[in-house]
Amino acid sequence: MKALEKIIHSLDPKFEKGGKWEKMYPLYETLSTFLFTPKHVTKKGAHIRDGVDLKRTMFMVVLALIPCLLFGIYNTGHWHYEIQSYVNPEFEGYRDYLTGFGDKVIYGLLKVLPLVIVSYAAGLAVEFIFGFIKGHGLHEGFLVSGMLIPLTMPADVPLWMVAIATVFAVVIGKEVFGGTGMNILNVALTARAFLYFAYPTAMSGDKVWKSGTDDMLVQAGNVMPDGASGATALGDLASFVGDSPVVAGQVMSKTDDLVGAFERAYDPIHAFIGMIPGSVGETSTIAAMLGGAILIFTGVASWRIIVSFFAGGLLFGLLMNGVSANAYMDVPGYYHLIIGGFAFGAIFMATDPVTAAQTGWGKVWYGLLGGALTVMIRVLNPAYPEGIMLAILFMNVMAPLIDHYVVQMNIKRRQKRFKTA
Amino acid sequence: MSKTVKLRKGLDIKLVGEADKVKVDAPLPASVALKPTDFHGLVPKMVVKQGDKVKIGSAIFYDKYNESIKFVSPVSGIIDEVVRGAKRKILEVRITPDGSEEAIKHEAKDPTSLSKEEVKLAMLENGLWPFLKQRPLDIIADPNADPKAIFISAFDTHPLAPDYDFIVHGQDQFFQNGLNALAKLTSGKVHLTLNGNVSADATFQNAKNVQINKVSGKHPAGNVGTQIHFIDPIDKGQFVFTVNPQDVVAIGKFFADGQYDPKRIVALTGSEAKNRKYYKTIIGASVSGIVNDNLESDNVRIISGNALTGDKIDRNSYLGFYDAQITVLPEGDQYKFFLTKGWLGPGFDKYSSHMLFPTWLMKNKKYRLDTNMNGEERGFVVTGEMEKVMPLDVLPMQLIKAAMTKDIDAMELLGIYEVAPEDFALCEYVCTSKIDIQEIIREGLDLIKEECM
Numbered sequence: 116m117k118a119l120e121k122i123i124h125s126l127d128p129k130f131e132k133g134g135k136w137e138k139m140y141p142l143y144e145t146l147s148t149f150l151f152t153p154k155h156v157t158k159k160g161a162h163i164r165d166g167v168d169l170k171r172t173m174f175m176v177v178l179a180l181i182p183c184l185l186f187g188i189y190n191t192g193h194w195h196y197e198i199q200s201y202v203n204p205e206f207e208g209y210r211d212y213l214t215g216f217g218d219k220v221i222y223g224l225l226k227v228l229p230l231v232i233v234s235y236a237a238g239l240a241v242e243f244i245f246g247f248i249k250g251h252g253l254h255e256g257f258l259v260s261g262m263l264i265p266l267t268m269p270a271d272v273p274l275w276m277v278a279i280a281t282v283f284a285v286v287i288g289k290e291v292f293g294g295t296g297m298n299i300l301n302v303a304l305t306a307r308a309f310l311y312f313a314y315p316t317a318m319s320g321d322k323v324w325k326s327g328t329d330d331m332l333v334q335a336g337n338v339m340p341d342g343a344s345g346a347t348a349l350g351d352l353a354s355f356v357g358d359s360p361v362v363a364g365q366v367m368s369k370t371d372d373l374v375g376a377f378e379r380a381y382d383p384i385h386a387f388i389g390m391i392p393g394s395v396g397e398t399s400t401i402a403a404m405l406g407g408a409i410l411i412f413t414g415v416a417s418w419r420i421i422v423s424f425f426a427g428g429l430l431f432g433l434l435m436n437g438v439s440a441n442a443y444m445d446v447p448g449y450y451h452l453i454i455g456g457f458a459f460g461a462i463f464m465a466t467d468p469v470t471a472a473q474t475g476w477g478k479v480w481y482g483l484l485g486g487a488l489t490v491m492i493r494v495l496n497p498a499y500p501e502g503i504m505l506a507i508l509f510m511n512v513m514a515p516l517i518d519h520y521v522v523q524m525n526i527k528r529r530q531k532r533f534k535t536a
Numbered sequence: 537m538s539k540t541v542k543l544r545k546g547l548d549i550k551l552v553g554e555a556d557k558v559k560v561d562a563p564l565p566a567s568v569a570l571k572p573t574d575f576h577g578l579v580p581k582m583v584v585k586q587g588d589k590v591k592i593g594s595a596i597f598y599d600k601y602n603e604s605i606k607f608v609s610p611v612s613g614i615i616d617e618v619v620r621g622a623k624r625k626i627l628e629v630r631i632t633p634d635g636s637e638e639a640i641k642h643e644a645k646d647p648t649s650l651s652k653e654e655v656k657l658a659m660l661e662n663g664l665w666p667f668l669k670q671r672p673l674d675i676i677a678d679p680n681a682d683p684k685a686i687f688i689s690a691f692d693t694h695p696l697a698p699d700y701d702f703i704v705h706g707q708d709q710f711f712q713n714g715l716n717a718l719a720k721l722t723s724g725k726v727h728l729t730l731n732g733n734v735s736a737d738a739t740f741q742n743a744k745n746v747q748i749n750k751v752s753g754k755h756p757a758g759n760v761g762t763q764i765h766f767i768d769p770i771d772k773g774q775f776v777f778t779v780n781p782q783d784v785v786a787i788g789k790f791f792a793d794g795q796y797d798p799k800r801i802v803a804l805t806g807s808e809a810k811n812r813k814y815y816k817t818i819i820g821a822s823v824s825g826i827v828n829d830n831l832e833s834d835n836v837r838i839i840s841g842n843a844l845t846g847d848k849i850d851r852n853s854y855l856g857f858y859d860a861q862i863t864v865l866p867e868g869d870q871y872k873f874f875l876t877k878g879w880l881g882p883g884f885d886k887y888s889s890h891m892l893f894p895t896w897l898m899k900n901k902k903y904r905l906d907t908n909m910n911g912e913e914r915g916f917v918v919t920g921e922m923e924k925v926m927p928l929d930v931l932p933m934q935l936i937k938a939a940m941t942k943d944i945d946a947m948e949l950l951g952i953y954e955v956a957p958e959d960f961a962l963c964e965y966v967c968t969s970k971i972d973i974q975e976i977i978r979e980g981l982d983l984i985k986e987e988c989m
Contacts, residue, residue: 116873116876119873120871120873124871148912149874150873150874150878151871151872151873151874151878152871152872152874152877152878152879152908152910152911153871153909153912154868154869154870154871154872154908155908155909155912156837156867156868156869156906156907156908156909157868157907157908157909158972159972159974159975160845160957160961160964160972160973160974160975161843161844161845161961161964161965161974162837162839162843162844162846162848162863162865162907163549163551163695163843163844163865163905163906163907163965164908164909164910164911164964164965164967164970165886165887165888165889165890165910165965165966165967165968166883166886166887166888166890166893166910167888167889167890167892167893167910167911167966167968168879168910168911168912168968168970169911169912169914169917169918169968169969170879170880170911171879171880171892171911172890172892172917172918172968174879174880175892252912254914254915255914256917293915294915295914295915295917296914296915296916296917296969297915412891413890413891413892414890414891414892414920414921415892415918417919417920468917468918468919468920469917471919473919473920473933473934474931474934475920475923478920518934522931522934522950525929525930525931525950526949526950528929529929529930529949529951530771532769533769533771
């Protein structure tokens with residue numbers, strides 16, 4: 116390593132001010148500080164510093180996302196072959212979860228890796244452009260956003276859309292505010308919301324969740340074959356409040372036992388493991404919880420937010436069970452925690468420390484309200500089958516207000532000490 | 537009415553290199569200096585000039601904005617040099633000792649028989665007043681302020697901190713005399729706060745004319761700021777004075793003997809120091825006599841004070857006015873390969889409050905930490921880390937941001953009057969974004985001093 120260190124730092128003068136490649140300094144700084152923690156020593160204040168830095172912190176989040184990524188790759192492949200099996204009988208055996216494991220992984224890799232690569236390439240390009248303008252190397256925030264963005268997308272979303280969404284999110288969502296640490300909205304969710312509203316057909320409906328649904332429909336003559344369904348569990352649930360409820364492709368009548376049919380179609384254990392269609396990385400509650408365990412143990416994510424977010428969602432789900440005004444409200448409250456992107460959002464998105472509430476009690480309220488709002492949007496506003504994205508973005512905006520009240524409490528408590536004394 | 541406080545938050549940074557409990561005489565320093573920079577915000581007016589002969593207790597300079605506060609020579613000798621920096625700011629007044637210990641003599645007096653004004657005048661005239669610091673602002677106490685209390689912390693919880701029980705042992709009489717003098721200065725109480733985790737020295741245990749409190753827990757339990765916050769908090773417009781225990785002894789000796797006592801026991805600590813002991817020297821002594829033959833290597837950081845709040849000095853430089861400790865740490869100016877000792881390494885060599893490092897596995901390990909930043913400066917990203925090491929009911933992140941944005945109203949409401957930069961040293965230590973927080977707090981306090989005091 117000494118040799119590598121010598122080679123790299125022999126280049127130092129060329130990249131410093133006045134050097135030949137001065138303009139490329141941000142790129143050089145990023146690479147050299149990645150390989151070697153710089154030799155900066157303390158100048159002011161404390162002479163010794165904690166070992167932790169933002170690189171290690173952000174790396175841990177990327178690491179925690181790996182279970183979701185791996186499961187997402189497999190799940191993408193699985194649902195591709197599942198939907199294909201309705202026109203290609205040779206894949207009928209693939210409807211079983213473990214049959215064709217290798218094929219599914221290969222298909223998933225071919226679908227998901229390009230999303231990841233495009234997201235990182237587009238985002239890092241923008242980050243570096245801003246780095247060149249401001250003269251600093253890469254700040255690590257995007258390393259996490261770059262992984263989150265593909266995991267929140269349906270697998271079939273066109274790559275150019277991912278690219279422009281990422282560019283939009285990094286520029287408008289983050290850099291205009293001053294870069295990492297200064298943004299108001301979660302960057303990955305900004306990217307998703309941009310696509311959701313700009314290209315709704317690529318982000319919602321019942322043709323995007325299983326990769327290759329469009330090809331299958333062409334082969335089937337533009338009619339969904341019997342027994343096939345392209346909807347998510349949340350899409351089915353949203354149909355319960357309409358006139359023609361659907362469960363897993365089966366058109367039902369309002370008088371049927373919708374809740375029972377739903378529970379048979381989406382077994383809670385399957386949903387918990389993640390064997391349901393959805394965006395790439397969001398489906399597996401257990402994979403998200405594995406990542407969550409890493410983040411809570413290492414203290415990178417706030418356990419207050421995660422726990423209260425789940426609590427808020429569950430409580431509102433139970434409240435809906437109590438109100439019981441339609442079939443959707445009768446679906447057991449805990450279902451909300453294991454379908455859609457609830458767990459993924461609660462663990463990886465809501466906990467983004469920059470956009471979440473920053474005070475201890477603020478985090479609790481932020482999580483509770485965010486969880487409740489997610490379920491509220493899902494159940495009470497069927498225009499949006501999934502509520503997690505909007506709920507977290509809304510709470511991002513509300514977080515400073517929540518913190519404001521917590522800070523006021525602190526100020527009042529502090530002043531009270533002098534009145535009683 | 538004694539108070540007992542238990543802290544749940546805080547952080548003890550365990551370093552290699554405590555001083556052995558042995559007191560030895562340091563050689564007579566070849567040079568001694570009084571550094572106006574030890575007193576934040578002080579603008580000195582010189583009384584002497586180069587070549588003048590001074591005795592122990594002779595005034596060297598006074599405070600331009602508070603002419604009654606005099607700073608006196610700790611030795612008898614010749615003014616060697618007045619070192620100036622940018623804009624002719626006086627950095628050091630160097631004195632070459634003549635070895636004679638000639639001192640300015642006064643009549644010994646029992647402080648209990650003196651009035652408040654007499655005690656104050658004696659302290660101001662004879663260089664004892666600068667021992668008193670005030671909250672708010674953490675600067676030399678304002679002689680015109682009426683402090684509602686005086687706080688003395690009988691223990692220090694900083695990394696490798698000197699043990700005041702050991703230092704003041706046997707000085708009971710002088711310590712008590714000093715307390716009696718201090719008691720005259722306030723209409724309120726003098727608070728002596730002991731470490732609740734251990735049994736204090738008899739000097740502290742038997743102190744009279746004070747309220748004895750106990751604080752237990754991790755650092756910053758020993759910070760006066762912590763103790764003031766929990767025992768007798770200050771509101772806007774109120775003042776508290778603070779003094780170090782060794783300086784209480786010095787004040788006591790002055791009244792008992794009638795002459796300024798510059799003696800100071802200093803602990804030599806840190807992983808890169810040899811012969812780590814308690815050295816008997818004097819205020820402002822050149823550290824060369826203590827450290828020069830006692831360094832493990834050349835590439836070291838010498839700190840007057842402790843590793844969290846001390847000042848960087850070089851080996852021929854001088855001991856700070858308030859410091860009872862010299863810390864020698866390895867300089868961290870090496871590149872660290874990311875997988876071995878760098879940002880993604882296993883991290884057994886790093887002491888971290890974060891669970892991202894295996895520190896928590898090794899509860900009793902002592903660390904040899906260097907001065908590397910361990911990362912680069914970033915915007916604030918991580919939240920909640922500072923709150924874990926901040927026992928005061930102060931929102932650290934919000935107060936720091938208020939100070940950064942120069943929002944005076946917010947700073948006042950969030951508790952700027954109660955804090956000193958040292959109270960934020962741990963926040964600075966744990967900060968993932970490597971922000972120099974103590975400096976930000978100091979700038980905030982400067983702004984408050986300018987606009988509100």
